[in-house]
Amino acid sequence: MNSDTPIIEIEGLTVRFGEGEDERVAVDTASFSVAPGETFGLVGESGSGKSTILRAIMGLAPCEATVMRVAGQDIRRGHGKDFYAKVQMVFQDPYEALHPRHTIWRQLMEPARIQKIQDAEARGRAALDSVGLAQALRWRYPHQLSGGQRQRVAIARALMLQPDILLLDEPTSALDVSVQAEILNLLRDLQEERGLTFLMVTHDLGVVAHMCDRTAVMQAGKLVETLSIEALVHGGAVDPYTRALIAASETYGEAPAKPHIQTI
Ligand SMILES: Nc1ncnc2c1ncn2[C@@H]1O[C@H](COP(=O)(O)OP(=O)(O)O)[C@@H](O)[C@H]1O
Ligand SMILES: [Mg+2]
Numbered sequence: 001m002n003s004d005t006p007i008i009e010i011e012g013l014t015v016r017f018g019e020g021e022d023e024r025v026a027v028d029t030a031s032f033s034v035a036p037g038e039t040f041g042l043v044g045e046s047g048s049g050k051s052t053i054l055r056a057i058m059g060l061a062p063c064e065a066t067v068m069r070v071a072g073q074d075i076r077r078g079h080g081k082d083f084y085a086k087v088q089m090v091f092q093d094p095y096e097a098l099h100p101r102h103t104i105w106r107q108l109m110e111p112a113r114i115q116k117i118q119d120a121e122a123r124g125r126a127a128l129d130s131v132g133l134a135q136a137l138r139w140r141y142p143h144q145l146s147g148g149q150r151q152r153v154a155i156a157r158a159l160m161l162q163p164d165i166l167l168l169d170e171p172t173s174a175l176d177v178s179v180q181a182e183i184l185n186l187l188r189d190l191q192e193e194r195g196l197t198f199l200m201v202t203h204d205l206g207v208v209a210h211m212c213d214r215t216a217v218m219q220a221g222k223l224v225e226t227l228s229i230e231a232l233v234h235g236g237a238v239d240p241y242t243r244a245l246i247a248a249s250e251t252y253g254e255a256p257a258k259p260h261i262q263t264i
Pocket of ligand 1: 018026
């Protein structure tokens with residue numbers, strides 16, 4: 001794939017929940033594309049449809065679209081098993097994402113078993129190393145780890161299949177402030193080492209400024225504006241809603257050591 005070709009290309013994505021009078025359009029004709037190696041943010045208030053976009057890409061939400069090409073596949077017609085080797089998702093709450101009664105090692109081996117990976121054990125050890133977890137932790141259960149360690153396990157599991165794309169749904173929102181920067185920095189390091197593409201949902205403009213190359217701003221299911229982080233930080237936002245978000249967030253663009261979560 002040449003580097004000008006987007007690795008994620010979405011046009012006219014619409015997701016509806018419910019029927020008849022109860023129908024609700026959670027995502028309304030959203031369009032965006034992400035270049036290989038880019039970190040693209042989806043930012044907006046709670047309920048604006050950010051997670052639903054990620055879920056639609058993973059095949060977890062009913063959707064329609066005129067274009068939905070991800071990692072070289074037209075996913076409007078379904079997702080092949082190899083799609084999940086290329087695209088993995090990391091959820092907001094690692095405690096919910098991990099199986100409570102499986103050891104860390106078993107959580108790592110599971111995706112490798114499903115995809116029939118031959119060198120699963122070597123990959124598992126390497127995955128633990130790459131997220132900075134001691135090998136000895138592999139026999140523990142999720143409740144025996146800290147929140148930050150659990151999110152590291154979730155990231156290690158996502159890396160097991162050596163994906164090209166990570167969909168990150170508020171990956172630090174459930175963590176203590178002191179741990180958030182560690183996880184964000186880990187993600188950046190992993191991206192650099194592996195040339196990963198990130199599509200990252202957050203409600204925090206500080207996180208966007210620290211992590212992203214570009215971001216889309218969502219309001220009530222619509223993408224109201226897509227802009228570079230340069231424009232975001234230097235007053236280049238045009239849409240009134242984007243400008244209100246920025247005004248409401250005093251800390252966006254702050255020093256990366258202290259990302260600050262605030263509800264906007
Ligand atoms: N499975 C579902 N069934 C019905 N409504 C849903 C479902 N998932 C999300 N929604 C609704 O879609 C809208 C967008 O939700 P979501 O994508 O989770 O927002 P965000 O991630 O931006 O907070 C919300 O109104 C939410 O209640
Ligand atoms: Mg969400």
